[in-house]
Amino acid sequence: MNSTHDKPTLLLVDDDPTFCRVLAQALEKRDFEVYTATDLAGGLELAGDHNPEYAIIDLRIGHESGLELVKGLKAMNTDLRMVMLTGYASIATAVEAIKLGATHYLTKPASADEIIHALARHTGDPAVPVAENPLSVKRLEWEHLQKVLMENNGNISAAARALGMHRRTLQRKLQKRPTRT
Amino acid sequence: MNSTHDKPTLLLVDDDPTFCRVLAQALEKRDFEVYTATDLAGGLELAGDHNPEYAIIDLRIGHESGLELVKGLKAMNTDLRMVMLTGYASIATAVEAIKLGATHYLTKPASADEIIHALARHTGDPAVPVAENPLSVKRLEWEHLQKVLMENNGNISAAARALGMHRRTLQRKLQKRPTRT
DNA sequence: AGCGGCCTGCGACACTTTGTCACATTCTCA
């Protein structure tokens, strides 16, 4: 077991290379040894090689389901702490993720600190360490808007439809400054 | 144990008497012996008296939390199959419910058949359909609110402070039902 | 019991943000 080593090991699986790189960096800065993969096979292999203590798994990995990976990893190591992290959250998948052994389920965007906090929470732990930096609603909204806008190649009308928001409103929100906090 | 009796026993707890009556009737028609309560104390008492095999619990029972009941009932009988049923569904509460031992989490409206089906399923299923579109802004906000509220153990004032939002506003938002999508 | 502190639900009201409709411009690409 490498849990006796200096740094805690963590497996990160997300099909977006950029997201992986950024988050991995943030986690390394917080003293984790991070291994990243962008598909199920890669994730399983890394898990076999390094037997990590923690894992962060995207729900949607290409055309594969992160739930499969949760199941597979749990079968390999029942002590593994996993959190699902996704931009396509749903109650149904959240329920299954927890049933399959994930310790938590978060929606993007989430800060590295939030993720670590989620990993730390034990199952049914009554004494939660402490809360941390709670993203303000405005900020969260801004991030989401930008992400969806990006996914729609900057098409405001399409983004507004996807967001279930009136185009006029989206335009107005976008015109405002990038909120700080 | 009365599990050897003819009909399977079920505890139904919801603060809406009408809803209780209607659902109880539907369940009885499907051959369940149903006991109903409209608050936590009543639910615990009935559970103690009849030691039911199944339970259907609302998330919001008056000013009380159905999660408390889930916790209490699980402590009384670890074999009890419980489903949460709520019109104020959120990922945060769903995760919590499953961790506390609920077998499933459904959103109102749900048919009697759906509920029974949920009670029957207890293992995680990685084949669950993965999400389609990103969440709407409204939905994202609702989820975020619920998450922060949960992190603050249901303390509305603390959550409002953490969110940088006025308490009055948070109260108003929480009273509304989450939007579908 | 009495007190202070903190939380909660809710009414009221001025102020802001959205939802909509409308219309005159660009794009976009078959």
Next chain:
DNA sequence: TGAGAATGTGACAAAGTGTCGCAGGCCGCT
């Protein structure tokens, strides 16, 4: 090049938000 989609804005009603205030409830302290 032309139809369909996208965009930037103005205007106005509807809905949401920031604030204050107040009464009641729930501790913990003295």
